[in-house]
Amino acid sequence: MTTGWQEVYLGGSPEAERRLFERMARQILQTQLKNRKAGGPIRAGFQAKGTFATAAATLRFLDVPADLRVGYAVPGAEYPASVRFSNAEGRILDDREPDLRGAAVRVTVSPGEQHDLLMTNAPVSHARDARQFTEFAVATAGGGARRYLGLVRLVFVLGPVETLRMVGNVQRGRRRIGSVATETYWSRVPIAWGGTAVQYLLRPAPGTPAAAPFSGFDFLREEMTSRLQAADVRLELCVKRYRGPRETPIEDAAVEWKSDAEPIAVLTIHSGATDDGAVHALRFNPWNTTAEFRPLGNLNRVRETAYDASAAHRDRRHWVTEVPLRNRIAGAAMRSLFGVVNRFRPWHRLPEALSLLNLAALRDVLRRENLIDTETRPAPPSARPVPAPPSADARAFRTHEGTWNDLAEPSMGAVGAAFGRNVAAVARPELVNEPNPIVVSRELLHRREFRPATSLNILAAAWIQFQVHDWVVHARHPLGVADVRVPLPPDMAGWANTPGGPLEPEMRVGGNVTRDGVLFGNVASHWWDGSEVYGTTTAKALDLRDGAKLRMTPDGYLPLDVAGSEITGFSEAWWLGLGAMHTLFAREHNLLCDELRSRNPLWPDERIYQTARLIVAAIIVKIHTIEWTPAILATPVLERAMNVNWSGVPPKDWLSRAGLWLTDANALHGIPATTPDHHGTPYSLTEDFVTVYRMHPLIPDSYAFHAAGDGALLRRAEFPEIQGDRADDALREFGLTDTLYSFGIAHPGAIALHNYPRALLNFVREGEVIDLSVVDLIRTRHRDVPRYNDFREALHLPRITRWEDLSADPASVAKLRAVYRSIDEVDTMVGLFAETPPEGFGFSDTAFRVFILMASRRLQSDRFLTADYRPEIYTRFGLDRIAETSMTALISRHCPALGAKLPANAFKPWPSSST
Structure with missing residues (x-):
């Protein structure tokens, strides 16, 4: 049973929205081609550069509130997890460049049940919905002069106000960081949690050491590897509950949910873990889950088609x-x-x-x-x-x-x-x-x-x-x-x-x-x-x-x-x-x-x-x-x-x-x-x-x-x-x-x-x-x-x-x-x-x-x-x-x-x- 939230479909119906999403997926695949260097491999449309990935992790649930005890969210339950941190760009950039950063977690409950959690270190999306997300991705693909020309085109497609807002959100979110372990990562879009709608986030557990001074093209990997040589890395998984359509909208991902963050689990990356190419090769998708935790909102719905197509293109x-x-x-x-x-x-x-x-x-x-x-x-x-x-x-x-x-x-x-x-x-x-x-x-x-x-x-x-x-x-x-x-x-x-x-x-x-x-x-x-x-x-x-x-x-x-x-x-x-x-x-x-x-x-x-x-x-x-x-x-x-x-x-x-x-x-x-x-x-x-x-x-x-x-x-x-x-x-x-x-x-x-x-x-x-x-x-x-x-x-x-x-x-x-x-x-x-x-x-x-x-x-x-x-x-x-x-x-x-x-x-x- 829901708590008052509902989804609204682009185009007026699920079928009309599906047809829109198929066209959007094809557009996003074009961003992969634009981002590809001459003669280089086809990379992800987004988050192309992995900074650290490992399968040496576990997710352990805390004393979960009674109304959130759904599916695998059982107090005290512990599951193996794979974790991948990445830069958000669709191109391979120097880690010293300002950028959004992403985190993806796959929790394995059983051979037939996994849950993919995808997050970014900015609390809101630059795009309100799937259409804005796709148009912005296409406009900014490729870098250089092509990117600026794309932004000019975007003014005519989405209007100057929305274009400026989106560019501003991206610029505020793009920054230099010292460690992927000290960042907070937000889902930015909601999922169902039984009958409740929530957004989730990962934040550093209390006592997490500050970033050590590292530098270089791949310094984020080196910093994380060094950190794990000394101790576990722990992050809290928290949820924010749906309150109402205005302050916690389902379909508008550009609005930050202001409800409190409730810790419900701890993600532990175990000491000694090293960067794992097999985990970098995993293809994460928020729809890899069960019906109790299905993604909500049109931005999530487009991700099913777009992420699958992007992964298949790379593979x-x-x-x-x-x-x-x-x-x-x-x-x-x-x-x-x-x-x-x-x-x-x-x-x-x-x-x-x-x-x-x-x-x-x-x-x-x-x-x-x-x-x-x-x-x-x-x-x-x-x-x-x-x-x-x-x-x-x-x-x-x-x-x-x-x-x-x-x-x-x-x-x-x-x-x-x-x-x-x-x-x-x-x-x-x-x-x-x-x-x-x-x-x-x-x-x-x-x-x-x-x-x-x-x-x-x-x-x-x-x-x-x-x-x-x-x-x-x-x-x-x-x-x-x-x-x-x-x-x-x-x-x-x-x-x-x-x-x-x-x-x-x-x-x-x-x-x-x-x-x-x-x-x-x-x-x-x-x-x-x-x-x-x-x-x-x-x-x-x-x-x-x-x-x-x-x-x-x-x-x-x-x-x-x-x-x-x-x-x-x-x-x-x-x-x-x-x-x-x-x-x-x-x-x-x-x-x-x-x-x-x-x-x-x-x-x-x-x-x-x-x-x-x-x-x-x-x-x-x-x-x-x-x-x-x-x-x-x-x-x-x-x-x-x-x-x-x-x-x-x-x-x-x-x-x-x-x-x-x-x-x-x-x-x-x-x-x-x-x-x-x-x-x-x-x-x-x-x-x-x-x-x-x-x-x-x-x-x-x-x-x-x-x-x-x-x-x-x-x-x-x-x-x-x-x-x-x-x-x-x-x-x-x-x-x-x-x-x-x-x-x-x-x-x-x-x-x-x-x-x-x-x-x-x-x-x-x-x-x-x-x-x-x-x-x-x-x-x-x-x-x-x-x-x-x-x-x-x-x-x-x-x-x-x-x-x-x-x-x-x-x-x-x-x-x-x-x-x-x-x-x-x-x-x-x-x-x-x-x-x-x-x-x-x-x-x-x-x-x-x-x-x-x-x-x-x-x-x-x-x-x-x-x-x-x-x-x-x-x-x-x-x-x-x-x-x-x-x-x-x-x-x-x-x-x-x-x-x-x-x-x-x-x-x-x-x-x-x-x-």
């Missing part, structure tokens, strides 16, 4: 991308310029150099406006145990669950994390069955006649399904639990929802599993980690292994389980194309294990396995980035852009190098040569990303299989004959070489209206009979993805106002008019299929907006594809293997008979063998 667990001033200025100019140009002429109709600049500006706009975090995050913060550091394995290897990719936020992008958004969700319950999705599918999606994509081969279709199974998997309820029900149109007699089941007046689809009634969690990790091959849990991964290698049959195929399904990371919606891809990469993994073993004979199986897995995942990423993407988006602009994403700008392309130096210097050397950057929003894949990758029209219904050697026809097959449990039989019948060859010389379907595979319109999956085209529509509607026109507008494209502007095909326009009451009700997937894409593109420009944003984000956010893309993680052999491996090289390695038949890009049509 190379969090990165900040420095954007040169010229890039910020040129970037703003480009966004404005191309914002005007695009009203009259789209990017793909500009000269190549301008198209590239336009795309760079567009990506910048999308990063700023179309990354929406949907994950539920704690607001306000909660007390917690001291966070455990990542293990050596978590630092060096990917986890199967996707945890610890971001070392500062271990759950980011992990299995179960919510899908984000690129476009704000729009719930339209009145339109969930309007128009009837069965009618939409029948009239606009069903394939009447196969329309090929002549610039691609079927490997491109198999590849993207192979990738999607790694990226995005929504959990589904079994049929009969939370079904999505779609009434049948009047002219349909009925639908069998299960194989051989009775005809029913509605089509039922197993509903997606939701979290909090709204969010959808990803069953796979959001990271590009090859989980379709390796599994999404450690237990699953172990089942797939035989030592370091993946389990395979002696003749090099995936083994089968008792139900006849291939044993691999993800085998849902299985068909021959997936079987070929999984087999190819399983063989590559096992070959890599042999290569790594020959070079590192003393490595244990786990390290061999994990390193091979890293290499395979990166090969997949590279192939998708610089081969599959330029194949399906076949324009010189995109080929250049995707190669720059991976490899940077070629040294001889001086024009592009000059342009990127001016506009985006971090892109000069390719994403793997940079550091992770989430662009202000925690990383996740998005529901909109799922929507634009609905590419089932790529799948043909009919196949012809030929011998690679002479091109002879082996046999023809329809999709059901190479799908499900028949896929493995077909792969063994044809062999991997002839299967890949047959797919390489044949075309997939075009991503367009009236081209959805017939085989997927009455498809059996996990006990359900589904029309997958209807399911695609249902899922998009139920996940609150906006309809097509709203989707376009949110992605900075003009709305379509005429049916004729949606499709160039008069027959399709007539069907669209007949099915939809309004152009604004057109389903997103239907609009994406109807839209005429730019020349050379395999999908629409609207879908491309999500693609251009997420294609680089999936690389840029991943530390294993940026900061940890280095020999210490992958080995030199591993990086060389990635660099030399294309899809063509990979196929040639495992199917050498195909080497002479492969084009430079394996996803483009192969030449046929003569019969």
Whole structure:
């Protein structure tokens, strides 16, 4: 029970305040970069120089008043403690310089309970609240002329009165001291103490000797060491109680609490203690405590986010991308310029150099406006145990669950994390069955006649399904639990929802599993980690292994389980194309294990396995980035852009190098040569990303299989004959070489209206009979993805106002008019299929907006594809293997008979063998 105090949140609510604090934390990280000396290490944003630290200390409670006997505050109780004294500056200064001084104490009650107490030798803060604290830190970072210019800016941000008050408080607090043992240290901000609010302080115990005369750059350490050679150092821990909002405010840290200081404990630093580097390395945070002692006030609340981010930045667990001033200025100019140009002429109709600049500006706009975090995050913060550091394995290897990719936020992008958004969700319950999705599918999606994509081969279709199974998997309820029900149109007699089941007046689809009634969690990790091959849990991964290698049959195929399904990371919606891809990469993994073993004979199986897995995942990423993407988006602009994403700008392309130096210097050397950057929003894949990758029209219904050697026809097959449990039989019948060859010389379907595979319109999956085209529509509607026109507008494209502007095909326009009451009700997937894409593109420009944003984000956010893309993680052999491996090289390695038949890009049509 409280004693009348209350907290007030900046922005009006805990959630609004949390978003403010995230921005403030990023600003504070910039102070670390400004304070860093050229070539020196990144230091704390504040209190960068430790003066003395030790774990040889204890905290013993005195006769604590009855109303303060909470938690560990038990009369007579004694606990081990670690103590760190420091200077307050974010730069390393001479101890003789005037400065504020800090003290931090970690009291260890048990392995799972610690309490961090943080104090400064001034009774009040220069800043009233978190905003002032952050603005002042940013303004005064770096020292010298930069600091004075920052203070001038502060006058315009906070006003002259508050700026002068803050500067005056800091100047009064900055002073020379003779010993850290003779100072009093105040918390300056309150904490809860059970139902009471208090501030606390440490003051020298009676009888503490005066400071001895020492001098020198580090004299405070020397003085403390000398003092402890003679005797213990004792300080009293006191508390000041809350009295009322005016004299002891909770949210205004610039007001000194005038209540009496009551001694409740004694901190003893034991004689003989010496300076301890391990304690200097501790990362203190006032939220490392229990709920009874949770910090109060917005300055404390911002410290949870800011201190964690600052500590992670110093420990190379969090990165900040420095954007040169010229890039910020040129970037703003480009966004404005191309914002005007695009009203009259789209990017793909500009000269190549301008198209590239336009795309760079567009990506910048999308990063700023179309990354929406949907994950539920704690607001306000909660007390917690001291966070455990990542293990050596978590630092060096990917986890199967996707945890610890971001070392500062271990759950980011992990299995179960919510899908984000690129476009704000729009719930339209009145339109969930309007128009009837069965009618939409029948009239606009069903394939009447196969329309090929002549610039691609079927490997491109198999590849993207192979990738999607790694990226995005929504959990589904079994049929009969939370079904999505779609009434049948009047002219349909009925639908069998299960194989051989009775005809029913509605089509039922197993509903997606939701979290909090709204969010959808990803069953796979959001990271590009090859989980379709390796599994999404450690237990699953172990089942797939035989030592370091993946389990395979002696003749090099995936083994089968008792139900006849291939044993691999993800085998849902299985068909021959997936079987070929999984087999190819399983063989590559096992070959890599042999290569790594020959070079590192003393490595244990786990390290061999994990390193091979890293290499395979990166090969997949590279192939998708610089081969599959330029194949399906076949324009010189995109080929250049995707190669720059991976490899940077070629040294001889001086024009592009000059342009990127001016506009985006971090892109000069390719994403793997940079550091992770989430662009202000925690990383996740998005529901909109799922929507634009609905590419089932790529799948043909009919196949012809030929011998690679002479091109002879082996046999023809329809999709059901190479799908499900028949896929493995077909792969063994044809062999991997002839299967890949047959797919390489044949075309997939075009991503367009009236081209959805017939085989997927009455498809059996996990006990359900589904029309997958209807399911695609249902899922998009139920996940609150906006309809097509709203989707376009949110992605900075003009709305379509005429049916004729949606499709160039008069027959399709007539069907669209007949099915939809309004152009604004057109389903997103239907609009994406109807839209005429730019020349050379395999999908629409609207879908491309999500693609251009997420294609680089999936690389840029991943530390294993940026900061940890280095020999210490992958080995030199591993990086060389990635660099030399294309899809063509990979196929040639495992199917050498195909080497002479492969084009430079394996996803483009192969030449046929003569019969």
